Amino acid sequence: MTEPEVIELWPCDYIAPCTARECRRRATTILRYLDNQERPDHQTNACDNHASGLSVALNVIDRRR
Ligand SMILES: [Zn+2]
Secondary structure (H helix, E strand, O other), X not given: OOOOOEEEEEEOOOOOEXXXXXXXXXXXXXXXXXXXXXXXXXXXXXXXXXXXXXXXXXXXXXXXX
């Protein structure tokens, strides 16, 4: 199993909690991890702080605007 290296950031337009442990903020971003064929692998929701933390060192495609 290889780690996904590309991540798309999408605006989170539904109400969901940030999935980071101990974080109680509302998610503002959907992080969609792509596999090496650029197919969606899995996704998670995160607040602004954790979205930038989770996407560090990954190849980010920002779709939020
Ligand atoms: Zn958070």
